[in-house]
Amino acid sequence: MAAMMLDPLAAARRGFMVVTQDTPGRFASEGxxxxxxxxxxxxxxxxxxxxxxxxxxxxxxxxxxxxxxxxxxxxxxxxxxxxxxxxxxxxWSDPDDGLWTRGGATELGITAPWSLMQGADTLMRRPA
Incomplete structure (x- = not known):
């Protein structure tokens, strides 16, 4: 079953206000x-x-x-x-149960690739 995502334009056409928030230093956000x-x-x-x-x-x-x-x-x-x-x-509702850690051990299957992707993005944002 595919996850259904909100279509912001369709929501706005139905009268909803749509606001997108980025975390500081990610995507289009400064900082x-x-x-x-x-x-x-x-x-x-x-x-x-x-x-x-x-x-x-x-x-x-x-x-x-x-x-x-x-x-x-x-x-x-x-x-x-x-x-x-x-x-x-x-x-996850609890990042310490399968996202960052599992049973007290670091969950490298998710944490390592995610950290590498974020690190690469962070380096690309820095001035030469």
Whole structure:
């Protein structure tokens, strides 16, 4: 069964506001990337900001897979009252149970390739 993803344009056509958030230093976001350092506070700030936008009904939902799934879990930790739903896909609710570690041992099958990809992206962002 294929995972269904949100089509932002279709959602907007149906009257939903769609906001995309990047982690600092990733994708189109400026700043220095510090893995898992700001996701909770940034998620809380973004939910509250989105709920206060003109035309908002004060209810916010989040959707996304993989890293965006993890940032949802972390953003929900602060329990912003405007956050009504999350839909994390292709991720773990507990990163210490199969994502980063399994039974106390480092999970190299996922951690090593992910770290190498992020490291390469970080190096490409730095000035020569």
């Amino acid at each position: 220095e990337w510090e893995p898992w350092a700001y996701e909770e506070s940034d998620g809380d700030d973004t939910v509250r900001w989105a709920a206060a936008l003109p035309g908002s009904n004060d209810s916010v939902g989040m959707i996304g897979g993989s890293c965006f799934g993890n940032t949802q879990w972390m953003g929900a930790l602060s329990k912003p009252p405007e956050l009504k739903a999350t839909a994390p896909l292709i991720t």
